[in-house]
Amino acid sequence: MASCRDCCVVKLRSVAALKIMGILKRVLNYLHELMLDDKRRLIQFSISAVIFFICYAMIHWADKNLPPSLDQEIAALIFITVGLSAFFWAILLQVLYILARLFK
Numbered sequence: 660m661a662s663c664r665d666c667c668v669v670k671l672r673s674v675a676a677l678k679i680m681g682i683l684k685r686v687l688n689y690l691h692e693l694m695l696d697d698k699r700r701l702i703q704f705s706i707s708a709v710i711f712f713i714c715y716a717m718i719h720w721a722d723k724n725l726p727p728s729l730d731q732e733i734a735a736l737i738f739i740t741v742g743l744s745a746f747f748w749a750i751l752l753q754v755l756y757i758l759a760r761l762f763k
């Protein structure tokens with residue numbers, strides 16, 4: 660026979676799964692709206708590309724102008740993280756552009 664503790668664990672897991680499903684549904688809804696809005700998608704793609712290239716330049720700047728130290732490594736890590744995020748967002752927007760053209 661299942662104890663009360665087991666029932667509570669199952670309920671908590673189902674509540675967590677429902678919250679995750681809700682978040683996933685909102686994300687997919689947002690991406691679908693973005694896929695249908697050409698202007699918004701192009702603006703976000705352009706901003707992402709600019710952020711990526713600025714981060715790339717800042718990595719080069721940190722390598723040349725900061726002395727070898729923990730500060731240089733942290734700056735490079737921050738620029739790499741932001742640059743990769745912008746890159747992957749731009750790639751996702753490009754995939755959405757392709758999908759929007761296929762479904763129109």
